[in-house]
Amino acid sequence: MQAPLPKKIPTSLVLHGDSRTDDYYWMRERENPEVIAHLEAENAYFEEQTAHLRDFREQLFQEIKGRIKEDDSSVPYTKRGYVYRTGYELGDQYPRYYRTPVDGGEEALMFNVNEMAEPYDFYNIGGLNVSDDNRYVAYGEDTISRRIYTIHIRDLLTGQNLPDQIPNTTGGSVWSADGQYLFYSVKDEALRPYKIMRHRLGTAPQDDAVVYEETDETFRAYVYRSKSRKYIIIGSAQTVSTEYRLLQADDPLGKPRMFQARERDLEYGIEHLDDHFYVLTNYRAKNFQLMVTPEDQTEKEHWKTVIPNRPDVLLEGVELFRDYLVLSERQNGLTKLRVRPFDGEEYYLDFQDAAYMAYTSVNPDIDSHVLRYGYQSMTTPPTTYDFDLRTREQVLLKQQPVLGQFSPDDYRSERVWSESRDGIKVPLSIVYHKDTPRDGSAALLLYAYGSYGHSMDPSFSITRLSLLTRGMIFVIAHIRGGEEMGRQWYEDGKLLKKKNTFYDFIDAGEWLVRHGYTSTDRLYAMGGSAGGLLMGVVANLRPDLWAGIVSQVPFVDVVTTMLDDTIPLTTGEYDEWGNPNEAEYYHYIKSYSPVDQVTARDYPNVLVTTGLHDSQVQYWEPAKWVAKLREHATGTSTILFHTNMEAGHGGASGRFEAIREVARDYAWMLDQAGLADEKTPAGEEARGGSEA
Secondary structure (H helix, E strand, O other), rough: OOOOOOOOOEEHHHHHHEOOOOOOOOHOOOOHHHHHHHHHHHHHHHHHHHHHHHHHHHHHHHHHHHHHHOOOEEEEEOEEEEEEEEEEEOOOOEEEEEEEOOOOOOOOEEEEHHHHHHOOOEEEEEEEEEOOOOOEEEEEEEEEOOOEEEEEEOOOOOOOEEEEEEEEHHHHHHEEEOOOEEEEEOOOOOOOOEEEEEEOOOHHHHHHHEEOOOOOOOOOEEEEEEEOOOOEEEEEOOEEEEEEEEEEOOOOOOOOOEEEEEOOOEEEEEEEEEEEEEEEEEOOOOEEEEEEEEOOOHHHHHOOEEEEEEEOOEEEEEEOOOOOEEEEEEEEEEEEEEEEEOOOOOOOOOOOOOEEEEEOOOOOOOOEEEEEEEEEOOOOOOEEEEEEEEOOEEEEEEEEOOOOOOOOEEEEEEEEEEEEOOOEEEEEEEEEOOOOOOOOOOOOEEOOOOOOOOOOOOOOOOOOOOHHHHOHHHHHHOEOOOOOOOOHHOOOOOHHOOOHHHHHHHHHHHHHHOOOHHHHHHHEEEEOHHHHHHHHHHHHHHHHHHHEEEOOOOOHHHHHHHHHOOOOOOOHHHHHHOEEEHHHHHHHHOOHHHHHHHOOOEEOOOEEEEEOOOOOOHHHHHHHHHHHHHHHHEEOOOEEEEOOOOOOOOOOHHHHHHHHHHHHHHHHHHHOOOOOOOOOOOOOOOOOOOOO
């Protein structure tokens, strides 16, 4: 079977004196039968080329599924007189949501999402939000995978939905204190949340009032309730600027008042306690500081420093309690949790792993003195604790079960530093099975993201065990463009410094080869979305370095997309990538944009995946990229492309269907590495979970 070749319809794109020819611009026509036929042909080609892996894919699926405790439940939490939990029963693809009165009574099933999802190929609910009187719960429902939600309202006394159905929203919502009004955000044609609306129960959504409209196309509007419950907070944000308005929750028909007007390069977030607001901001603080201001004097000239800026510590977040602040601080790439009593000595929680992630969890009660937090590492499954902030006593509530003969002692984790070409040290988080050789012969998967200031923490993964037990080393490169090493780390990996992101990844790969972790014929790369862009760039820059590349939902047609303000996310991301309507940014972006830089060269084997309904990265970007790779690639490399025709950016919605997608990608990569028949590392017969 020959690889599909889409027809060419040359489209000339001219800007800033530069001319580009796009032979596949026509593939943007989502409803065009020829587009669908081409994607289906690509899927058929993928299945034909990987037919020898069908049994192995099923084996991997069953192996991963076998590690998961199917009849499992989340750690319950208490909120306004009820205990809430999420559970799964045997065979469930989707969760069930429950609640129980604190003072006794039977547990009630709020939602069985399995039943709700039955009519759909894709299903997701989100934004569950219970009214102050505990009677109603609002939730968003997405049945297409475009992240366009319809809000429904369920009466928890009757178990029935109200007639109210609010379309075209983000799914999230906020109740007024009296439980009669619901505030939510709607999306424009480019899927930008731009209006905050007010809905009165029992009325038609088309009669809902506009509370705030964001007219700047680079900003997105949203709404949330303060932890104190006193305020409905209307936010508007873009990459380098935020702005908030306040509305008292007990005055839903009132007029919102400005907190602090937007300014270029001023970012801030707010939380309320008693008669003050706490402000987490970059105001005069590169790595952010915590400030406080009176409730009735919220402009920045009234803000006073509580936690100052520090050049070596990024202040990422604050969990507010009546008597305590719990600060999430990132130093040398790792998060620390710092407890600061309003009266008493501060201290840090103690974490021992070389590479780990720690984070505050569900803490809805501002009057509590117990912090719920989560912890995991590359060898430690996700673990939830309750920590008494007064006594410093800690209670282990739950650790994610891993079925089979899994033991953390069978795995080794390291944290090392590679060196980039400009002398910058980049942290690498590494995990491997203890029996995996460290002589350069092991296969190694290098993973990264490197955009939007999003830090890739060294987390645990049940699915990843299927790689580790077969002798593959897994490495996260914490490259610039993320925020692992502070705000400057992010700024040094965006706009006209974006190429640092790509060079860091390439140089990390070379460092791992030089230091005997792997060899170039055993080195694999993987990334998704903006990390998929990374894969496209490193394939062009150093095709000889990689034995294979997996690029998931990749953002690879950067120039064309960033010139089209009708595409979701475009206008809001000019401060991330640059605006190619300006010549300097146009030429810089084009110089790395994967689709624009494909040339005749020996590419490695590449697997590309996408979703037809992706709202973040449109399916036609990887489709065009694959077509150009096939056209220009020399040598014997195989380029495979798979589209989930029912899903979007996040892939399949059911928990087991999502595992099938992981098994698909892992099977391809393990086959490339010659490990498709290896159940366990050499010398191991039944350890590591592969015989779950």
